[in-house]
Amino acid sequence: MQDRTGTAVGKPIQRIDAVEKAAGTVRYIDDYTLPGLAHAKLVKSSYAHAKINSIDSTEAWKVPGVRAIITGKMFPYHIGPILADRPPLAIEKVRYYGEPVAIVVADHEHQAKRAAALVKVDYEPLQVVNSVRDAFQTGAPLVHENSGQYMKIISNVYPVQGTNIGSHIKIRKGDFIKTWEACTTKVKETYSFNLSDHVALETRSTRVEIKSSGKVIIHTTTQSPFTIKKVMNQFFNIELGNIIVHTTIVGGAFGGKGTVQLEPLAYLASKAIGGKMVKLNYEREEDLITAPCHIGVEATISLGTNKDGKIIAGQYTFLIDSGAYTDQAAGITRAMALDCTGPYNVPNVWCDSYCMYTNHPYATSFRGYAHPELTFAVERTMDQLAKKLSIDPIELRKMNTIQPGDTSPTQSVITANNIGDTLKCLERARELIQWDEGQRLEISNNKIRAKGISTFWKTSTTATNAQSGAILKFEADGSVNLNCAAIELGQGTKTILAQIIAERLKLEMNKIHITMEVNSSYDPHQWRTVASSTTFLAGRAVLAACDDAISQLKRTASIALKCSKEDLEVGGGRVYLKPNPDYGVQIKDIALGYQYPNGHAVEGQVVGHGKYIQRHLTPMDKETGFGKPGPWWSVGTQAIEVEWDTRDYTYKILKAVTVLDGGTIINPATATQQMRGGMYLGLSFASSEAFLFDEGGIVQNPQLRTYQIIRFGEQPVEYLVDFIESPAADGPYGARGIGEYGVIGMAGALANSLSAAAQVELNHLPLIPELIWKTKKEHLK
Amino acid sequence: MIKNGSSKSVVKLHVNGDSHEVTIRSADTLLLTLREQLGLNGAKRACENGDCGACTILINGEPMHSCLSLAIESINQPITTIEGLKASNIQETFVEKWAIQCGYCTPGFILNCHALAETEPNATDEVIEEWMQSNLCRCTGYQEIKEAVKTVLQAKTNKI
Missing domain, CATH: 3.30.365.10 (Aldehyde oxidase/xanthine dehydrogenase, molybdopterin binding domain)
Structure with missing residues (x-):
């Protein structure tokens, strides 16, 4: 690790991008226009699962200014980051409501939009796979008939032909079957939530032109300019050196701009009009459901302990709703498996993590990459186990914390250099939430105050190179x-x-100048x-x-x-x-x-x-999961205090606590920003966000008016953030990653606090008052 | 003056103290006109449905969603965009209070805060909440924005 002289590291230095952002003069991708720029609009599926019989664009062509109308026939191939299973424009059938079916290119945006509405698609509805549970049944209708034939782009993806399983990742560590029999205390619970969305304020937008020299110039909102190059090279046969990707400051991403969807569509649009520059900009409704969203999950966890309360066996079954295509959900399926235990030492592990195809909008990475979702299930189980054992929830966590010398589910050895100090995080969070004054307090006839705690870990499962x-x-x-080429997307990386x-x-x-723009040919x-x-x-x-x-x-x-x-x-x-x-x-x-x-x-x-x-990372073994998928683990503890109203089941979030061991903190002010923002994102997801589907798999709330995110005033009354700084030997000045971590424990901590308040087990999200009321009613039956 | 849908007309908009000629269709929103004809990109399109406040501008000093206003309705009315609010103490306060991350919602929040400071400098927490609920932020968690708004109002009342 490098010695610090104290010039800049560890200081709350003001962000170098803030002044221009306050002035409103920062330009994002959608802020650029040019004379002669053509505009593309998508024709989208109005069914969740249907055969496309025919597409009639006669009426659309009558709109003035229309220059091209493109259907899936122009590019009848499959693309994808992990498994190539998605045609950029639907071919033969549609697999989700909102899926791109055709592109209309016109001189003006309003002309393209008008014409897109006039493209008539004749659909033959098919039976809809509307949940992971339905998808998993034998004899379920198939979302993909030939998944076994899809090209694998990276290792560790295992589709099962003739089923809706897009990938199946296994962990087999120790002897679960034998140990489970010997456990003296056991819990088994199931958790679930629907797909939701990132809702970055900036919707996705791109501009593509094809020069007569063959150069393809792409300006786009992305977290992954070099992945765009890879995709355009791999699937469209363009020489890498001829693909130039520009991006500017990004208006929030949260994982949603890490994958490639818009750019190939705009490329096809530009190609159809002789390479002229085309802009394709998602409206909010499209950004919510046509663009990739956040996974849904059904998880079942069984934990068994010895008579001292030490966890000796754990079984984890995850059905991940990846929607119509696997995209990054195939990687998330792997990430959920490789950290499945949470930061606890479980010597005997059996985990089956399934990436399930359904007829829902398809999912990609979301801040935390499987960990907020996993942690919700693990931390709810820990609280229910503590109750069964009559042990204080914090004590149970402390007893079972993973320590140097133990191994992770993939049998990576934990050392003092590659993991943070979980016990210190737990202790500090205990103080900040004032745990010892009592987990549940009746403060008046109809108001209960209750606390919930959640401990988490995460390794960064990057590519091994x-x-x-x-x-x-x-x-x-x-x-x-x-x-x-690190991208500024609000996190302060520059x-x-x-x-x-x-x-x-x-x-x-x-004296240090950093441009916010990234250009793949200069950087x-x-x-x-x-x-x-x-x-x-x-x-x-x-x-x-x-x-x-x-x-x-x-x-x-x-x-x-x-x-x-x-x-x-x-x-x-x-x-x-x-x-x-x-x-x-x-x-x-x-x-x-x-x-x-x-x-x-x-x-x-x-x-x-x-x-x-990255040094010495390896893929995971297909049968046991054995491998070293990440460089280090950041760990943390979060806690929530709620005030719950016994009359109408509404609640107010009083306190949200994060204590993170992210190694050396380079900038305590931006790190605190990241933690608060992460807590808010996690709380918004846990308390109010989910897509609602009707029986035909149609999303009922694809608007910010009906898809509710936390608004000003609904945030916690108090955010408390603290850092434990156990330096990482490999990190710059001892720093580990922190960007996603504020999100990870929130759903678990909120559900634990509300479960304590209402004295029922709340194992599903989002935690709207109606859900608490229904659960309570069931419980009283 | 403008035939619905099929024709365009040249009109004058009064933006940030200057008068500008723009060519509009009857259906053009004020947001689109400000952005594409005057290059005033501080107002963002993020929902075009009045749900998020990223397109907030001031018309006659009142915060409005420019995505829900037609350009044709805005003729002869003083319009202020973030670009017209150079170096105000509100912008400094948002920077100092760390109320900015990705920055996409920032112009909308700042203009809304400006209007609040002008209209109700003594606003209570409840009133602040009511005003600011029209704007969404996805990065900060609102705590820093709340501190910034309160600091701006305090500075305003201290001056009075």
Whole structure:
């Protein structure tokens, strides 16, 4: 780990993007327009499952300004990030309500929209698979008849031909079957919730043009510009070097902009009109259901303990509602399996994680990548187990916390260097929520105050070769520009990288310039900006680039100062002699090379470069799950206090607590922002969000008026955030990932607090007052 | 003046103290006109249904959803967008209070806050809530925005 000098790391330095954002002058993708820009609009399926008999575009062509109408026949192939199972435009049949069926391209957006409404599609409705449970039954109608033939893009995806199983991931650790028989206390519970959405305020938007040279220029809202290149190369046969992806600041993503959907559609639209630039912008309704959303889950967990309350066996069955296509849900299915126990030491594990096809909108990654969903189920089970054992819920968690020397479900060895301190997190959260004053208090005739706790872990399951690169270019005034393809999507990543540079080069923050735009042809390869991995991967790349720059600065300075490089030090905008700091040279005087008094010049511009790639990660074994899928685990504890009204079952969230061990915190202010924002996202998901389906699989609430997210005033009265900083040996200045973590424990903590308040087991989401009332009514029967 | 749907007309809009000629259809929203003809992109399209407040602007000093206003209705009315609110203390306060993450909802919140400060500088928490509920943010969790709004109102009342 690197030594800190205290220049920038650990300081609450203001975000470098905030001033322009406040001025309203930041431009997002949809903020650009050009004369002659053509507009595309989608014709979308009005059924959840139906055969397409014919498409009639006669009336649509009569709308003035229409230039092209494209159907699935133009590109009758399947694409996908993990399993190639999705045609960009439906072919033969539609599999979800809102699925793209055709594209209309016109001169103006209103013309394209008018014409899209006039495209007549003749459908023959098919039986709808409307839940994971239905999908899992033998003899269920098939969403995909030939899933066994789909191309696998990466390892660890196992579709089962002739079923609705898009992938099946197994964990077999120890001897579950035998140990289960020996358990003295057992619980088995089932949990569920429907699909929901990310609801980034910025809807997805893209512009694509195809130059006569063959270059394909894509401007888009994305977390993954290099994945777009990969997809366009892999499935559309465009040379990698001819695909240029630009992205600007992104208006929130939450995992929803990590996958590729819009860009191939806009590419097909541009191709249909001779390569002219086409814009495709999702309206909110499309962004909610046509674009990939957040998984639904049905989970069953069985935990068994010995007579001391030590968990010795755990069985986990996950049916993940991935909707019509697997997309990232196939990876989420794997992630849910590999961390299935939560941060507890369970020596004997049996886990079956199924990615299930249904006729619902398809799901992709959502902030936390399987962990908020998993943690809800695990932490509810822990509370129910504590009750059965008559042990305090925090004590039960402490007794079973995973520790260095134990192994994860995939049999990765836990060490003091690769995991945070769960016990410290639990203790600090206990203080902050004032646990010891009592979990449930009746404060008046009709008001109950209750607390719930939730502990979690997460590793970043990146590609085993996930990487990042950085280039530092010095200006003639001694300031420095960073090129790095980490994407600013609201999390503050560019500020964090600037802080790491400032710390390493011992330079003022205002001497570091970072453009918000990313251009795939100028910026080094970056895997993606996902999985709480950017501070780690890009941070390490940036550090390496700083070290490279420092060595070049010393070399040039050694010529100017006529001394050995080894005797020099860089700091404060100068390179100076260690034994005599007054003797030195300003960086600005050597940034573009050193010039002798006679005009001769040597060395040239200081351009540092650096890279970092994941070390020693492996895929998981198909039968047992054995493998090392992630670099480290960040751990944390969250807690909620609610005030619940016994008359109408409504509740107010009084306190939301997060204590996270994310290693060294580079910027405590942005880290706190991330935790509060994560808590809010998790609470909104847990308390009020879900798509509602009718019996035909049609989404009933595809609008922000009917799909309710938490509004101003409904947030917790108080957010309390604290960090335990056990440094990660591999991280930049000891930092681990933190971006997703604020979300992870919220659903579990909220459900635990409300279950305590209402004295019933609340095992389904969202936790609307009606659900509590219904559960209570069932319980009293 | 404008035939429904099929023709366009040149009209004047009064935006941020200046008068601008724009060519509109009867169906063009004020949001679309500000963005595509005047390059004022601070008002965002995020739901075009009046549900999220990202397109908030001020008409006669009152916060309005520009996605639900037609350009044709807005002729001869003073319009203020975020671009017309340069370097106000509200923007500084939002920065200082860490009330900005992705920034997409920020212009709408700032204009709504500006109108609140002008209209009801002594607003109670309940009134603040009522006003701000028209705007959605997905990044911050509202705590920082609440602190920023309260700080702005305090500064306003202290001045009075």
